[in-house]
Amino acid sequence: DAKTTQPPSMDCAEGRAANLPCNHSTISGNEYVYWYRQIHSQGPQYIIHGLKNNETNEMASLIITEDRKSSTLILPHATLRDTAVYYCIVRVAHFGNEKLTFGTGTRLTIIP
Amino acid sequence: SAVISQKPSRDICQRGTSLTIQCQVDSQVTMMFWYRQQPGQSLTLIATANQGSEATYESGFVIDKFPISRPNLTFSTLTVSNMSPEDSSIYLCSGTGPLGETQYFGPGTRLLVL
DSSP states (O other): OOOOBOOSEEEEETTSOEEEEEEOTTOOTTEEEEEEEEOTTSOOEEEEEESSSOEEOSSOEEEEOTTSSEEEEEETTOOGGGOEEEEEEEEEOSTTOOOOOOOOOEEEEEEO | OOOEEEEOSEEEEOTTOOEEEEEEESSOOSOEEEEEEOTTOOEEEEEEEOTTSOOEEOTTOOTTTSOEEEEETTEEEEEEOSOOGGGOEEEEEEEEOTTSSOEEEOOOEEEEEO
16 A cells, blocks of 8 residues: 655644645555544544545545645544544555555644 | 444553453444554554454464454454563454445553553
8 A cells, every 4th residue: 555644743723624634646546545533542533535536525525636646634614623643544445455554644733 | 334342441461461352343344453553653453353264464463462353243352462561552443344445443442561
């Protein structure tokens, strides 16, 4: 699976949009971009994933650049409960290759 | 989505002893995994728990130290054997849904070895 690069930490004001970047310049054509987060003292939580089109769900939006070498996770209206470590992971999404390789992630702190 | 529970949620153990962690999923999952998260670190995959057969271990992890069972589609155990203080970590299990696209995690088991 391709390696990802994320900033180690970010702050965001409560109520503002949190934009978390991820670089994955060696991503292959069949690899998806996944985002998980880990709130303190909990197991990781799936947020969203995408291949090349932008995706949106009830939690967040995922913007993937046209060349797919980077992406941004957007939390549109950050709350204090969004304080967590956010992991960007790329992997091939098919049976037999469900393993996740976690990097160091971005520690997002939402400021009141 | 699958709901995954683990028991115990935390434990304090003496070195040289063993601890078995249980993982229960509320619905059938295709794949189950065990991860370790050492203090202040990210998650590291220990092994894939295969139903009815031996687990598949990642580099650096061996069956004698971390025996794993998965007797059915919704249950798995991880044993941390002959523990030392270096085994103090959070141990997490996870499972993938039927399409294999997303992975759901349990809350983790916090282990402290004295």
